[in-house]
Amino acid sequence: MITRTLASLAAELNGDVVGDDSIVIRGVAGIREALPGDITFIANSRYDAYLEETRASAVICSREPRRASVPLLNVDNPYLAFQRIVRIFRPDLYRPAPGVHPSAWVAADARLEPDVSVGAQCVVESGARIGARAVLMPGCYVGHGVTIGEETYLYPRVTVREECVIGARCILHPGVVIGSDGFGFAFDQGRYHKVPQVGNVVIGDDVEIGANTTVDRATTHCTQIGSGTKIDNLVQIGHNVIIGKHCIIVAQVGISGSTELEDFVTLGGQAGLVGHIRIGKGSMVGAKSGVSKGVPPDTVVSGYPAVSHGLWKRLTALIQRLPQLFQRTRELEERVAKLERQGAEERVP
Amino acid sequence: MITRTLASLAAELNGDVVGDDSIVIRGVAGIREALPGDITFIANSRYDAYLEETRASAVICSREPRRASVPLLNVDNPYLAFQRIVRIFRPDLYRPAPGVHPSAWVAADARLEPDVSVGAQCVVESGARIGARAVLMPGCYVGHGVTIGEETYLYPRVTVREECVIGARCILHPGVVIGSDGFGFAFDQGRYHKVPQVGNVVIGDDVEIGANTTVDRATTHCTQIGSGTKIDNLVQIGHNVIIGKHCIIVAQVGISGSTELEDFVTLGGQAGLVGHIRIGKGSMVGAKSGVSKGVPPDTVVSGYPAVSHGLWKRLTALIQRLPQLFQRTRELEERVAKLERQGAEERVP
């Protein structure tokens, strides 16, 4: 069992203890489930209410003064500190050992760098190259000429089709599909003709892609995902899409062909982006929004069709007041009719 | 071939026959496709119109009086009776025999209870425990320390990651992913840092999960799905979500992290729920709704942002009358301007 004093954790995290720093921490948990011996955290002031109830032995929180009976570990970024604490108390126990499982099929001319792990029933096709210390969990398919960077981790049943390139330290969750054909058809003589999709997908370093997400290969050239970008589950990324660095794409988003995201863009869950537009650096798209034209940098948009987030909030509030507006208009019509009758009466005599 | 008289079916289903109960039934089909010898059903009065056209030899329906030339089998719950009839005429022919396929890899210390079936190319990791009569169809991955309950059925290519717990008599359809990492990142110094997701997923008994649906493991503690809950295809369930018993979650719904559903909640297709909210017992969320705050029990909400279903219907009707409202306002402005001019003229002299 891993144990640490609160004082030693504070030293590691550049934090300050308020309370007894000699207590011994043996684990990490959420504030509602923590037990004595655990350290927990508050990253969001709405959880302050749990501070008095928690059974945790210590709580990581921001440097704002708080009243608490439990020892506090004050840090600049509580969520980041929590991330580090989890790595201390919960090491990755299940990382497979290097080596190729006897049931895996690896082409004779595939190149495996040192300490690669290829799990049961994986297939690695001709010309593929797997970087040092990369992990392929069971049932992954790595196509012809694919490149996978160092320490990249493929969970079970990931498919990477031919010629795609994945950087270093990426994480692909179960069921991810990289390099499926883009959706392109030419209509002629009453039917659709498939346009071959002969480009590829190029993914930078430190990219994470969620379970069952799909990334289509380009028609020609490449679909791109920049380094540091994090993508959630069940997201659809169309052909020739270009995604910048350090973007956040929440679950079930759909991005149509040839659209570009600059760096540090955030897309809320279930948002949809039409093709051939550009979302500027640092912009955010609200959940469930439908974006039908480009968005300038550092802008927050919501709704469908998407407008500025402030306007969208105002419009949705006004829509909820439509019953009153119709009523006010009805009353105005009656009052104006009455005024018109009075004017007519006055003028008649 | 399985055959039954209508009288014997009536006895089994506690139903009453109107018409000839000696006829022989040899199969079951939908009302439009049924052929002579088949029994069919009407669960929805909108299908009453097919009663005269159907070629079926008998029709299951509710106890309300109906005029029909075909024999009727009147029951309390026609859809339930249909369910039982299907089980009679169409037994499960394709259930794999117990045993471990020679191409499957099962860790030496995994524990398989009696009569488990492990299909071709399955992987069962160390410490996993598979309950009696459970079925793993080909290509399933069961991670370290996973528990799978009795008679649970995993269709091909299901992934259950380490330490997750699945109850008895569950059904997981092809491509389901249980226990993928939650989507959590701490932002620091211009980049996102992964927060390890070290909790698990705990699923009750009699839960069904649709094809390619994803259920993320908790950051710490557990993501929970209560007994009797039924989930459709391509649904996303975020980390630390808690779902009660006997909920219905239709296709392509997304539930963000830490949100809770009490028992008997229904979520319509493509609905999205923000994180950290609670949906009360027995409540319903309309298709495509976006729920951004908690919902009390026994409430029906729709729209985005979601409001009461009645209000939403009224608002959408009023929105469709906006062209007239703008026109009425324009006319009011003209009439008021005219009144103002008349008043001014009358006052001028």
Place this chain on the structure above:
Amino acid sequence: MITRTLASLAAELNGDVVGDDSIVIRGVAGIREALPGDITFIANSRYDAYLEETRASAVICSREPRRASVPLLNVDNPYLAFQRIVRIFRPDLYRPAPGVHPSAWVAADARLEPDVSVGAQCVVESGARIGARAVLMPGCYVGHGVTIGEETYLYPRVTVREECVIGARCILHPGVVIGSDGFGFAFDQGRYHKVPQVGNVVIGDDVEIGANTTVDRATTHCTQIGSGTKIDNLVQIGHNVIIGKHCIIVAQVGISGSTELEDFVTLGGQAGLVGHIRIGKGSMVGAKSGVSKGVPPDTVVSGYPAVSHGLWKRLTALIQRLPQLFQRTRELEERVAKLERQGAEERVP
């Protein structure tokens, strides 16, 4: 390396060259990425601006007169011509050779027509029949009694459950699930009872189905997808849905049970269709729309609830003018109140 003169390409495509037709073409690329030696295309006039910038040696475009310094290849349908050009310069290099991989499991009574390719770790169950020259990439599951037509191509990790029928020349992308159970439950005594789904899925010829898309089997009878229909990634098709010929279904669409699409219907991305409705021939549903009732032929609908596309555009424009409408109503109320006061004053004396 494949090379062609522009003149020979023009002859093959029934096109006319404007400029030097003796130049040699060695490849094909998008207009922004093309290099000298490449041919590229403009299918959309918004890309005309790139005509002067491109480094391509020739550009395929429509027959409208254009000013350009680069040789043009004028054709009737530029996108179709591009499709053919891609097939010339980029033949399918990775098509697996016929034969059954030693790690695949094929039932003794499955029937494989000539020149079928069954990849590593595939499973083909009893009674299945695979048409001539069909390809099963690694890790596919083909259930009992399934029929797969000639030249149909299954990418890695496709699941086709028992008794489903797939036509000729279809393409199923990685992770596709055909024949998962429909979502049907009868509620009785406080819990949901599964209604067995004993129908199948029947897919015509030349159908393409995108990565991780799911198609549910019928309760009884069959879910149908007509010949020539193209379906994108992450689409959900419910039980007993009937889709006509030559439909286009964009990513993340959901179609609820028993709904019918006639031929040549187009559904935009993330649209949702309620169950038991019919969409008429040639109709189009806008992206993100929610269709809650039937749509007549040759109609374009958008929004939720969906209305005619023209009305939807008008309504969304009016919604954005709601702040002004509320302001105008407020001003009208003030003006009318003033008129009422004036009238009262005039009448008082």
